[in-house]
Amino acid sequence: MSVSVEVAMTEGALARPAPLACPGAGAVVVFEGVVRRLEEGREIDALVYEAYQPMAAAELRRLAERTAAEFGLLAVRVEHSTGRVAVGEVSFRLAVASPHRGEALAALGQFIDEMKRSAPIWKAPAFRVGESDGVGARKPDGA
Template identity: 55%
Template sequence: MQRMANYLCDVALVGGPLEITRDALGEGAVVEFFGNVRALENGRHISALEYEAHASMAEHQLRMIAREAAEKFSLLAITLHHRIGRVAVGETSLLLRVAALHRGAAFAASGWIVDELKKRVPIWKTPSFAERAAAVEELSTAT
Protein backbone atom coordinates (compact mmCIF):
# COMPACT_ATOMS: atom_id res chain seq x y z
CA MET A 1 0.00 0.00 0.00
CA GLN A 2 1.36 3.39 -0.98
CA ARG A 3 0.83 6.62 0.96
CA MET A 4 -0.32 9.36 -1.41
CA ALA A 5 -0.86 12.80 0.10
CA ASN A 6 -3.01 12.19 3.18
CA TYR A 7 -4.42 8.76 2.27
CA LEU A 8 -3.26 5.21 1.66
CA CYS A 9 -3.63 3.83 -1.86
CA ASP A 10 -3.41 0.21 -3.01
CA VAL A 11 -4.13 -0.19 -6.74
CA ALA A 12 -3.36 -3.35 -8.73
CA LEU A 13 -4.18 -5.59 -11.66
CA VAL A 14 -4.11 -9.13 -10.29
CA GLY A 15 -3.79 -12.44 -12.13
CA GLY A 16 -5.23 -14.61 -9.33
CA PRO A 17 -7.81 -14.57 -6.55
CA LEU A 18 -8.37 -11.21 -4.88
CA GLU A 19 -7.67 -10.73 -1.19
CA ILE A 20 -8.00 -7.68 1.00
CA THR A 21 -5.96 -6.51 3.95
CA ARG A 22 -7.59 -4.46 6.65
CA ASP A 23 -5.59 -1.76 8.39
CA ALA A 24 -7.18 0.28 11.16
CA LEU A 25 -6.78 3.96 10.32
CA GLY A 26 -9.21 5.51 12.77
CA GLU A 27 -11.90 5.57 10.09
CA GLY A 28 -15.57 5.95 10.97
CA ALA A 29 -16.75 4.07 7.89
CA VAL A 30 -15.43 1.35 5.60
CA VAL A 31 -17.28 0.22 2.49
CA GLU A 32 -16.19 -2.91 0.66
CA PHE A 33 -17.52 -3.82 -2.77
CA PHE A 34 -16.93 -7.16 -4.46
CA GLY A 35 -17.83 -7.31 -8.15
CA ASN A 36 -18.49 -10.96 -8.96
CA VAL A 37 -18.91 -12.64 -12.33
CA ARG A 38 -22.61 -13.31 -12.76
CA ALA A 39 -24.03 -16.37 -14.53
CA LEU A 40 -25.82 -14.39 -17.27
CA GLU A 41 -24.25 -12.02 -19.78
CA ASN A 42 -26.69 -10.37 -22.20
CA GLY A 43 -29.30 -13.02 -21.35
CA ARG A 44 -27.00 -15.98 -22.08
CA HIS A 45 -25.45 -18.36 -19.56
CA ILE A 46 -21.69 -18.06 -19.22
CA SER A 47 -19.05 -20.13 -17.47
CA ALA A 48 -16.45 -17.34 -17.09
CA LEU A 49 -15.23 -13.97 -18.25
CA GLU A 50 -11.77 -13.44 -19.71
CA TYR A 51 -10.40 -10.02 -18.73
CA GLU A 52 -7.67 -8.32 -20.73
CA ALA A 53 -6.08 -4.96 -20.03
CA HIS A 54 -3.54 -2.55 -21.36
CA ALA A 55 -1.69 -3.00 -18.05
CA SER A 56 0.30 0.22 -17.73
CA MET A 57 -2.58 2.40 -18.93
CA ALA A 58 -5.08 0.56 -16.73
CA GLU A 59 -2.92 0.90 -13.61
CA HIS A 60 -2.35 4.59 -14.37
CA GLN A 61 -6.09 5.21 -14.72
CA LEU A 62 -6.84 3.24 -11.53
CA ARG A 63 -4.34 5.43 -9.65
CA MET A 64 -5.84 8.61 -11.14
CA ILE A 65 -9.35 7.53 -10.13
CA ALA A 66 -8.12 6.68 -6.62
CA ARG A 67 -6.41 10.06 -6.29
CA GLU A 68 -9.48 11.94 -7.54
CA ALA A 69 -11.78 9.98 -5.22
CA ALA A 70 -9.53 10.61 -2.22
CA GLU A 71 -9.65 14.35 -2.86
CA LYS A 72 -13.34 14.53 -3.81
CA PHE A 73 -14.61 12.42 -0.87
CA SER A 74 -11.87 13.04 1.75
CA LEU A 75 -10.96 9.35 1.90
CA LEU A 76 -8.42 7.92 4.32
CA ALA A 77 -7.63 4.80 2.27
CA ILE A 78 -8.51 3.11 -1.01
CA THR A 79 -7.90 -0.45 -2.15
CA LEU A 80 -8.80 -1.00 -5.81
CA HIS A 81 -7.89 -4.34 -7.41
CA HIS A 82 -9.14 -5.73 -10.72
CA ARG A 83 -8.45 -9.25 -11.92
CA ILE A 84 -7.16 -10.03 -15.36
CA GLY A 85 -7.27 -13.42 -17.05
CA ARG A 86 -10.02 -16.01 -16.69
CA VAL A 87 -12.52 -15.42 -13.86
CA ALA A 88 -15.18 -18.10 -13.35
CA VAL A 89 -18.83 -17.42 -12.53
CA GLY A 90 -19.15 -16.54 -8.86
CA GLU A 91 -15.54 -15.41 -8.48
CA THR A 92 -14.60 -11.82 -7.70
CA SER A 93 -13.25 -9.70 -10.55
CA LEU A 94 -13.28 -6.32 -8.79
CA LEU A 95 -12.40 -5.58 -5.19
CA LEU A 96 -12.89 -2.08 -3.81
CA ARG A 97 -12.44 -0.91 -0.23
CA VAL A 98 -12.73 2.72 0.82
CA ALA A 99 -12.23 4.16 4.28
CA ALA A 100 -13.52 7.57 5.34
CA LEU A 101 -14.45 9.41 8.49
CA HIS A 102 -18.17 9.22 7.64
CA ARG A 103 -20.42 6.63 5.93
CA GLY A 104 -21.92 9.07 3.41
CA ALA A 105 -18.51 9.79 1.91
CA ALA A 106 -17.56 6.10 1.88
CA PHE A 107 -20.77 5.03 0.10
CA ALA A 108 -20.69 7.92 -2.39
CA ALA A 109 -17.03 7.30 -3.18
CA SER A 110 -17.62 3.58 -3.81
CA GLY A 111 -20.30 4.21 -6.41
CA TRP A 112 -18.32 6.98 -8.05
CA ILE A 113 -15.15 4.87 -8.27
CA VAL A 114 -16.93 1.92 -9.92
CA ASP A 115 -18.66 4.23 -12.42
CA GLU A 116 -15.37 5.95 -13.32
CA LEU A 117 -13.55 2.63 -13.63
CA LYS A 118 -16.11 1.39 -16.15
CA LYS A 119 -15.80 4.64 -18.17
CA ARG A 120 -12.06 5.19 -18.12
CA VAL A 121 -9.99 2.07 -17.46
CA PRO A 122 -8.87 0.04 -20.52
CA ILE A 123 -10.00 -3.39 -19.30
CA TRP A 124 -12.01 -5.59 -21.67
CA LYS A 125 -14.03 -8.71 -20.96
CA THR A 126 -14.89 -11.61 -23.24
CA PRO A 127 -17.53 -14.10 -22.07
CA SER A 128 -17.12 -17.87 -22.31
CA PHE A 129 -20.65 -19.03 -23.05
CA ALA A 130 -21.82 -22.11 -21.15
CA GLU A 131 -23.76 -23.54 -24.11
CA ARG A 132 -20.65 -23.47 -26.30
CA ALA A 133 -18.61 -25.22 -23.60
CA ALA A 134 -21.34 -27.87 -23.22
CA ALA A 135 -21.50 -28.39 -27.00
CA VAL A 136 -17.72 -28.82 -27.23
CA GLU A 137 -17.78 -31.30 -24.34
CA GLU A 138 -20.64 -33.22 -25.98
CA LEU A 139 -18.73 -33.43 -29.27
CA SER A 140 -15.54 -34.62 -27.57
CA THR A 141 -17.33 -37.38 -25.63
CA ALA A 142 -19.26 -38.54 -28.72
CA THR A 143 -16.11 -39.74 -30.50
Protein backbone atom coordinates in the same frame (compact mmCIF):
# COMPACT_ATOMS: atom_id res chain seq x y z
CA MET B 1 -3.50 14.63 5.51
CA SER B 2 -1.85 11.71 3.72
CA VAL B 3 -4.07 9.33 1.79
CA SER B 4 -3.13 5.68 1.34
CA VAL B 5 -3.79 4.46 -2.22
CA GLU B 6 -3.18 0.86 -3.31
CA VAL B 7 -3.78 -0.45 -6.84
CA ALA B 8 -3.32 -4.05 -8.02
CA MET B 9 -3.99 -5.86 -11.27
CA THR B 10 -4.12 -9.62 -10.66
CA GLU B 11 -4.22 -12.58 -13.05
CA GLY B 12 -7.35 -14.64 -12.34
CA ALA B 13 -9.81 -14.35 -9.49
CA LEU B 14 -9.03 -12.14 -6.52
CA ALA B 15 -8.10 -13.77 -3.23
CA ARG B 16 -9.57 -12.73 0.11
CA PRO B 17 -8.05 -9.39 1.08
CA ALA B 18 -6.40 -8.31 4.27
CA PRO B 19 -8.61 -5.86 6.15
CA LEU B 20 -8.17 -2.20 5.21
CA ALA B 21 -6.84 -0.86 8.50
CA CYS B 22 -7.02 2.92 8.72
CA PRO B 23 -6.67 4.95 11.92
CA GLY B 24 -9.29 7.68 12.08
CA ALA B 25 -11.78 5.89 9.86
CA GLY B 26 -15.38 5.79 10.99
CA ALA B 27 -16.34 3.73 7.94
CA VAL B 28 -14.60 1.11 5.84
CA VAL B 29 -16.74 0.01 2.90
CA VAL B 30 -15.84 -2.82 0.53
CA PHE B 31 -17.51 -3.55 -2.81
CA GLU B 32 -16.82 -6.82 -4.63
CA GLY B 33 -17.77 -7.42 -8.23
CA VAL B 34 -18.61 -11.10 -8.71
CA VAL B 35 -18.91 -12.85 -12.08
CA ARG B 36 -22.59 -13.65 -12.52
CA ARG B 37 -23.99 -16.73 -14.28
CA LEU B 38 -25.79 -14.86 -17.07
CA GLU B 39 -24.21 -12.49 -19.58
CA GLU B 40 -26.21 -11.13 -22.47
CA GLY B 41 -29.05 -13.40 -21.29
CA ARG B 42 -26.98 -16.58 -21.78
CA GLU B 43 -25.16 -18.86 -19.36
CA ILE B 44 -21.41 -18.45 -19.08
CA ASP B 45 -18.59 -20.35 -17.43
CA ALA B 46 -16.41 -17.28 -16.90
CA LEU B 47 -15.46 -13.81 -18.00
CA VAL B 48 -12.11 -13.22 -19.65
CA TYR B 49 -10.62 -9.82 -18.84
CA GLU B 50 -7.98 -8.06 -20.91
CA ALA B 51 -6.23 -4.84 -19.97
CA TYR B 52 -3.45 -2.66 -21.18
CA GLN B 53 -1.90 -3.05 -17.74
CA PRO B 54 0.43 -0.03 -17.47
CA MET B 55 -2.31 2.34 -18.60
CA ALA B 56 -5.06 0.54 -16.63
CA ALA B 57 -3.07 0.63 -13.38
CA ALA B 58 -2.23 4.31 -13.92
CA GLU B 59 -5.88 5.15 -14.61
CA LEU B 60 -7.08 3.23 -11.54
CA ARG B 61 -4.53 5.12 -9.42
CA ARG B 62 -5.57 8.47 -10.92
CA LEU B 63 -9.24 7.71 -10.21
CA ALA B 64 -8.44 6.56 -6.66
CA GLU B 65 -6.47 9.71 -5.89
CA ARG B 66 -9.12 11.99 -7.41
CA THR B 67 -11.95 10.19 -5.59
CA ALA B 68 -10.03 10.32 -2.29
CA ALA B 69 -9.51 14.07 -2.65
CA GLU B 70 -13.12 14.77 -3.66
CA PHE B 71 -14.71 12.75 -0.84
CA GLY B 72 -12.10 13.25 1.89
CA LEU B 73 -11.19 9.57 2.01
CA LEU B 74 -8.39 8.30 4.21
CA ALA B 75 -7.55 5.20 2.15
CA VAL B 76 -8.46 3.54 -1.14
CA ARG B 77 -7.59 0.02 -2.27
CA VAL B 78 -8.60 -1.09 -5.77
CA GLU B 79 -8.00 -4.52 -7.29
CA HIS B 80 -9.02 -5.74 -10.75
CA SER B 81 -8.58 -9.12 -12.38
CA THR B 82 -7.16 -9.92 -15.76
CA GLY B 83 -7.47 -13.28 -17.47
CA ARG B 84 -10.18 -15.84 -16.83
CA VAL B 85 -12.47 -15.47 -13.79
CA ALA B 86 -15.09 -18.17 -13.22
CA VAL B 87 -18.72 -17.63 -12.31
CA GLY B 88 -19.04 -16.84 -8.60
CA GLU B 89 -15.49 -15.56 -8.25
CA VAL B 90 -14.46 -11.97 -7.48
CA SER B 91 -13.05 -9.97 -10.40
CA PHE B 92 -13.09 -6.47 -8.89
CA ARG B 93 -12.76 -5.10 -5.38
CA LEU B 94 -12.84 -1.53 -4.13
CA ALA B 95 -12.29 -0.70 -0.47
CA VAL B 96 -12.49 2.83 0.89
CA ALA B 97 -11.96 4.25 4.37
CA SER B 98 -13.52 7.52 5.43
CA PRO B 99 -14.30 9.44 8.60
CA HIS B 100 -18.02 8.99 7.81
CA ARG B 101 -20.14 6.40 5.94
CA GLY B 102 -21.91 8.85 3.62
CA GLU B 103 -18.70 9.89 1.89
CA ALA B 104 -17.49 6.29 1.68
CA LEU B 105 -20.70 5.07 0.05
CA ALA B 106 -20.86 7.96 -2.42
CA ALA B 107 -17.20 7.50 -3.34
CA LEU B 108 -17.76 3.81 -4.21
CA GLY B 109 -20.45 4.57 -6.76
CA GLN B 110 -18.61 7.43 -8.38
CA PHE B 111 -15.33 5.52 -8.65
CA ILE B 112 -16.99 2.50 -10.26
CA ASP B 113 -18.94 4.61 -12.77
CA GLU B 114 -15.79 6.52 -13.77
CA MET B 115 -13.69 3.35 -13.98
CA LYS B 116 -16.16 1.74 -16.36
CA ARG B 117 -15.94 4.78 -18.64
CA SER B 118 -12.20 5.39 -18.61
CA ALA B 119 -10.07 2.37 -17.65
CA PRO B 120 -8.66 0.31 -20.55
CA ILE B 121 -10.08 -2.96 -19.25
CA TRP B 122 -12.24 -5.20 -21.43
CA LYS B 123 -14.24 -8.33 -20.76
CA ALA B 124 -15.51 -11.14 -22.96
CA PRO B 125 -17.92 -13.86 -21.83
CA ALA B 126 -16.80 -17.48 -22.06
CA PHE B 127 -20.16 -19.03 -22.89
CA ARG B 128 -21.12 -22.49 -21.72
CA VAL B 129 -20.60 -25.24 -24.27
CA GLY B 130 -23.67 -25.34 -26.47
CA GLU B 131 -24.50 -21.68 -25.79
CA SER B 132 -22.16 -20.26 -28.43
CA ASP B 133 -18.92 -20.94 -30.18
CA GLY B 134 -16.80 -20.04 -27.16
CA VAL B 135 -15.56 -16.63 -26.09
CA GLY B 136 -17.76 -13.68 -27.10
CA ALA B 137 -16.69 -10.30 -28.40
CA ARG B 138 -14.66 -8.02 -26.16
CA LYS B 139 -16.41 -5.03 -24.67
CA PRO B 140 -15.50 -2.44 -22.05
CA ASP B 141 -15.75 -3.79 -18.51
CA GLY B 142 -18.72 -1.52 -17.79
CA ALA B 143 -20.82 -2.65 -20.72
